[in-house]
Amino acid sequence: MTDTKSKILIVEDDPDVAEMLTAYFRSQEYDVSTVNWGEDGVRSAQQSPPDLAILDIRLPDIDGYEVAHRLRKDRRTADIPIIFLTEKRDRSDKLQGLEIGADDYITKPFDIQELRLRVRNALNRVSQGSLTNPVTGLPEGALVDEKLSEVLGKDNSALLFVSLINMDAFREAYGFVASDDVLRAISLMIGNTLREFSRAEDFLGHLSPTDFILLIPPSNVSSLSEKLRSRLDQSMEYFYPLKDREQMAKQKDRLNAKLNDIASLKNYKGDVNQLKTELINLKNK
Numbered sequence: 001m002t003d004t005k006s007k008i009l010i011v012e013d014d015p016d017v018a019e020m021l022t023a024y025f026r027s028q029e030y031d032v033s034t035v036n037w038g039e040d041g042v043r044s045a046q047q048s049p050p051d052l053a054i055l056d057i058r059l060p061d062i063d064g065y066e067v068a069h070r071l072r073k074d075r076r077t078a079d080i081p082i083i084f085l086t087e088k089r090d091r092s093d094k095l096q097g098l099e100i101g102a103d104d105y106i107t108k109p110f111d112i113q114e115l116r117l118r119v120r121n122a123l124n125r126v127s128q129g130s131l132t133n134p135v136t137g138l139p140e141g142a143l144v145d146e147k148l149s150e151v152l153g154k155d156n157s158a159l160l161f162v163s164l165i166n167m168d169a170f171r172e173a174y175g176f177v178a179s180d181d182v183l184r185a186i187s188l189m190i191g192n193t194l195r196e197f198s199r200a201e202d203f204l205g206h207l208s209p210t211d212f213i214l215l216i217p218p219s220n221v222s223s224l225s226e227k228l229r230s231r232l233d234q235s236m237e238y239f240y241p242l243k244d245r246e247q248m249a250k251q252k253d254r255l256n257a258k259l260n261d262i263a264s265l266k267n268y269k270g271d272v273n274q275l276k277t278e279l280i281n282l283k284n285k
Helices: 015-027 038-047 064-073 091-100 112-128 142-151 165-176 176-195 218-238 244-247 272-284
Strands: 007-011 033-036 051-054 082-086 104-107 160-166 202-208 210-218 254-263
Touching: 007 015, 007 038, 015 033, 015 112, 033 038, 038 064, 051 064, 051 112, 051 272, 064 082, 064 091, 082 112, 091 254, 104 112, 112 176, 142 202, 142 210, 142 272, 160 176, 160 218, 160 272, 165 176, 176 202, 176 210, 176 218, 202 272, 210 218, 210 272, 218 254, 254 272
Parallel strands: 007 033, 007 051, 051 082, 082 104
Antiparallel strands: 160 210, 160 254, 202 210
């Protein structure tokens, strides 16, 4: 921990949960303030902006969605990481929270160690300026955009795009800790495979937490893609508990990896956003 404690605001109307969270995060050397009403949460955040907010959705006055909406609209609090802590499990509820701009969403009953990791990762992401992914340590955000800008329009670079499919379903079934373990394992597998073919200027980073970009020579695309696809296909079932593997092999929402490539970036003239949109479209086909 640094000398300055990170400030956490907890907005939770259940006194037992609020007291437990306050005591736990203070024991972890965080500066914690707790309120029980949504309006008080908005007011507290505006008067003394925290480094992170944990919001219950079901509050006595305004709900957590409205609290998050107001925080995102206010210049003083617009960039505060928000984690929803709630009994709501419906996918539509989760999507509503994420659309508002929540950074994470955890359902009750929750594992306090899991919540601690989510808090730590969200704070790390802010402190690092979203330049590296807090789970894998790989470049993301502005670092990826900068690297793409360097190679667009050049004929000596190709792109391999690796997407993890159905990670949301895996996370819902096994939790954030397990899904983070998968991301770390996949990132190591991709990195190790890349090193077998690599040059000093080759690059590996995130387009999103579950999407990886590799910038490599055009001559390596086919062989690297083939080897990586084989390794990923062979490994996916082992991320599941032994008791679930046979059943998950039959499910449409099982973990999977999808690879796409662009053999040459010569025809992309510096428009990073256009390239990123095209990659997302390839993933969704």
